[in-house]
Amino acid sequence: MTTFLGMPATAPRGVGHLRGDEPFPRAAHTALADGQLRRNLRHATTTIRAKSGRVIAELPDWQELRSAGSAIKADVLSRLPELLERLEARVTERGGVVHWAADANEANAIVTELVRRTGAERVIKVKSMATQEIALNEALEAAGIQPVETDLAELIVQLGQDRPSHILVPAIHRNRSEIRDIFLRAMPGVDPGLTDDPPALAAAARRYLRETFLSTRVAISGANFGIAETGTLAVVESEGNGRMCLTLPETLITVMGIEKVVPAWTDLEVFLQLLPRASTGERMNPYTTMWTGVTPGDGPQNFHLVLLDNGRSAVLADRVGRQALHCIRCSACLNVCPVYERTGGHAYGSVYPGPIGAVLSPQLTGVEDNASLPFASSLCGACFDACPVKIDIPSILVHLRNQAPHPPAEKAVMRAAAYAMSRPRLYARAQRAAKLARIAGRRGRALPPPLSGWTAARDLPEVPRQTFRDWWAAR
Ligand code: SF4
Numbered sequence: 001m002t003t004f005l006g007m008p009a010t011a012p013r014g015v016g017h018l019r020g021d022e023p024f025p026r027a028a029h030t031a032l033a034d035g036q037l038r039r040n041l042r043h044a045t046t047t048i049r050a051k052s053g054r055v056i057a058e059l060p061d062w063q064e065l066r067s068a069g070s071a072i073k074a075d076v077l078s079r080l081p082e083l084l085e086r087l088e089a090r091v092t093e094r095g096g097v098v099h100w101a102a103d104a105n106e107a108n109a110i111v112t113e114l115v116r117r118t119g120a121e122r123v124i125k126v127k128s129m130a131t132q133e134i135a136l137n138e139a140l141e142a143a144g145i146q147p148v149e150t151d152l153a154e155l156i157v158q159l160g161q162d163r164p165s166h167i168l169v170p171a172i173h174r175n176r177s178e179i180r181d182i183f184l185r186a187m188p189g190v191d192p193g194l195t196d197d198p199p200a201l202a203a204a205a206r207r208y209l210r211e212t213f214l215s216t217r218v219a220i221s222g223a224n225f226g227i228a229e230t231g232t233l234a235v236v237e238s239e240g241n242g243r244m245c246l247t248l249p250e251t252l253i254t255v256m257g258i259e260k261v262v263p264a265w266t267d268l269e270v271f272l273q274l275l276p277r278a279s280t281g282e283r284m285n286p287y288t289t290m291w292t293g294v295t296p297g298d299g300p301q302n303f304h305l306v307l308l309d310n311g312r313s314a315v316l317a318d319r320v321g322r323q324a325l326h327c328i329r330c331s332a333c334l335n336v337c338p339v340y341e342r343t344g345g346h347a348y349g350s351v352y353p354g355p356i357g358a359v360l361s362p363q364l365t366g367v368e369d370n371a372s373l374p375f376a377s378s379l380c381g382a383c384f385d386a387c388p389v390k391i392d393i394p395s396i397l398v399h400l401r402n403q404a405p406h407p408p409a410e411k412a413v414m415r416a417a418a419y420a421m422s423r424p425r426l427y428a429r430a431q432r433a434a435k436l437a438r439i440a441g442r443r444g445r446a447l448p449p450p451l452s453g454w455t456a457a458r459d460l461p462e463v464p465r466q467t468f469r470d471w472w473a474a475r
Contacts, residue, residue: 020349051281090231094293128222165345
């Protein structure tokens with residue numbers, strides 16, 4: 001048993017996919033040069049936005065549902081330890097085994113050992129952000145175990161040795177001819193005459209996956225919700241691949257972020273209305289699979305639940321930032337974000353892209369490791385309006401910007417401004433000096449180096465002819 005003193009730990013370095021190789025502005029610059037990527041993104045986000053908007057408009061109590069979702073999540077975070085212990089007790093009573101993983105290294109070690117004990121050399125996987133976050137596939141491969149992603153888009157990403165670029169549509173950056181090329185290159189047993197017709201591509205994936213489902217004894221999933229009251233886990237998905245993974249194998253291992261616990265069964269009434277409408281634009285989720293421990297003779301006979309922290313306790317410790325843990329991973333904020341629509345997900349470096357990634361990743365890793373992400377936003381507020389659980393992403397962005405390390409020149413200017421602004425006479429003299437500079441003709445729209453970076457993308461405001469103080473004095 002380990003005793004932690006002080007602040008909870010952030011996600012460790014050197015494991016997982018929460019940190020990019022380069023800062024957001026540089027990665028975004030590369031992405032912006034890819035015209036095909038931008039066309040794919042515009043088409044996909046516009047389509048999902050329109051579909052989602054239509055079904056949300058059908059619900060007269062959408063705003064009340066959002067408030068209810070937000071309130072349930074706030075309640076969960078206020079008594080997280082108690083709810084997690086209740087979940088553990090209920091799962092254990094029903095024949096499951098609960099494991100606690102402080103970070104990605106521990107979670108990967110636990111899952112790898114569990115798979116090893118079954119003797120299996122291959123596992124099937126349901127799409128899961130938590131397992132991508134901790135780079136579980138890489139850990140399994142290093143241990144000689146082959147993970148097979150069964151969600152179609154995740155399969156495309158895996159076969160293409162690529163990275164997901166959207167929470168819900170991980171292969172949003174690929175078009176159909178690229179997908180056909182990936183299948184021809186990497187899918188075992190694929191028909192060499194495969195066309196890029198979407199039904200033909202889906203049929204090829206289905207054939208390959210059916211064989212894999214029927215011949216694999218261990219499955220790994222994430223969880224959308226874990227119900228403390230009953231010990232029930234829930235996975236929602238659209239293709240039925242999740243249902244196959246969660247019911248066919250002998251052993252099921254679920255990796256769940258600790259913030260996914262909800263108090264009661266009836267809470268799903270709220271989230272199962274919010275999630276499909278905000279994410280895929282559907283009234284109801286096509287496949288909602290729920291299970292409670294082990295049922296003799298029905299479904300997996302060995303069930304393990306791995307509860308993952310990996311920086312979440314550190315997020316919880318921040319009163320403003322903890323709202324990010326309300327997220328139900330619907331991806332609505334990505335689909336409305338003008339920055340995401342132009343750069344795509346890879347530029348964010350983390351498995352969590354878009355507005356939620358810009359507030360969640362820096363908190364999980366510590367702001368210094370993802371310092372550019374809180375600035376990857378125009379602060380337009382569209383993400384806040386779209387979020388089904390009312391996460392105030394713009395406020396968290398501003399909060400994190402204050403914690404990010406700032407360049408020395410910016411810090412010096414801010415210190416000088418604070419000094420002048422807290423001394424009325426000095427401030428008045430500075431205003432007069434600015435006015436004189438304006439009269440003397442120095443009305444450039446850019447600042448000189450090292451401050452020129454600030455004006456590279458914005459105009460320097462004109463110094464007004466009359467300051468407020470002058471105006472006031474004249475009266
Ligand atoms: S922050 Fe809100 S809108 Fe964005 S993915 Fe999470 S729940 Fe959805």
